[in-house]
Amino acid sequence: MGYDIERFVGYVNEGLLCSICRDVLEDPLQAPCEHAFCTACIHGWLVHHSNCPEDRQMIDVSLLRPLYRYMKNDLNRLQLHCKNREYGCEMVCSLESIDRHERECEYSRIPCSNAGCTVQIERRNLDVHLAVCEYRSRECPNGCGYTILSAEDTQHNCVAELRTELELLRSEMICRVEEAKHEMESRLDSQRRHMVQKESILQNEIEELKVNMILLFS
Ligand SMILES: [Zn+2]
Ligand SMILES: [Zn+2]
Ligand SMILES: [Zn+2]
Ligand SMILES: [Zn+2]
Ligand SMILES: [Zn+2]
Known part of the structure; x- marks a missing residue:
């Protein structure tokens, strides 16, 4: 669908109107016969037809081309009112920049x-x-x-809220204490294992010394 011609300030060349919706071209494409249409309009038309709606020449989606540059320039320079005019926006700007304005328009x-x-x-x-x-x-x-x-209709209960919060903190604390305990235990455990190892090494060395002594004094 094109831009409603009522929104435009001044004369709009007939060639800049879509042959299908009769509004000012939006996102235009041109057929080999030089008739121009809004992209949405001609794509919709070609679902059930295979010719130009103006002169019945055969056309196909693959034959559609962008508008001639000079026509595109003429189109971009057209002045029109913001789509929110009925709500109070008094902005008039070129077709080229209307989208940018409307995205930020205070009346959108x-x-x-x-x-x-x-x-x-x-x-x-x-x-x-x-x-x-x-x-x-x-x-x-x-x-x-x-x-x-504010949408919550239930009465907010501070005490219940704080109690839940407290419970949460408590279980978190317990969790942390448990973790610390585990870590301590596993550290002690590995130290113990280390000591046992050392002890057996020492034991072996003593045994060896004993044997040497016996050999020395025999
Ligand atoms: Zn159209
Ligand atoms: Zn045509
Ligand atoms: Zn506006
Ligand atoms: Zn709201
Ligand atoms: Zn509260």
Whole structure:
């Protein structure tokens, strides 16, 4: 679908209109017969036809080409109103830069940034909405550290919250103590094994010395 011709300021050359939707060319392609169409329009048309809707010449997707450069330039230079004009945007700019403007337009409707919220709001009003959004979150006013979603209807219970937190910390502590104990034990164990080894080596050396002594004094 093209750009609604009502949005344009001043005269628009007939050649810059799509032969299918009759609006101003959007993302245009040109057939060998030089008729031009919006990409979406001609692709849709060629699903059920194999000719030009203007002059019935045979065409095929593979024959479609980009618009002549001079036509593309004329198209890009056309001035048009922002699509949010009916909501109050007074921006008029070239077709070439309208997309960029509309992406950032203060009057474009965007979804609320809070997860779970389905509200769509004009970008310029987002801050106002965020301050009252049902899905905004805030810290518990009693200082327990819990983040409350305004959408939560259950009464928030600080004591229960703190107790859960405490339980969590406690089990974490126990876990850490257990870990430390294990590590200590395994270290002692390896030292013990080391000592036993040393002892048996020494024992062997003593035995050897004894044998040597006996040999010496015999
Ligand atoms: Zn079209
Ligand atoms: Zn044609
Ligand atoms: Zn705008
Ligand atoms: Zn919201
Ligand atoms: Zn609390």
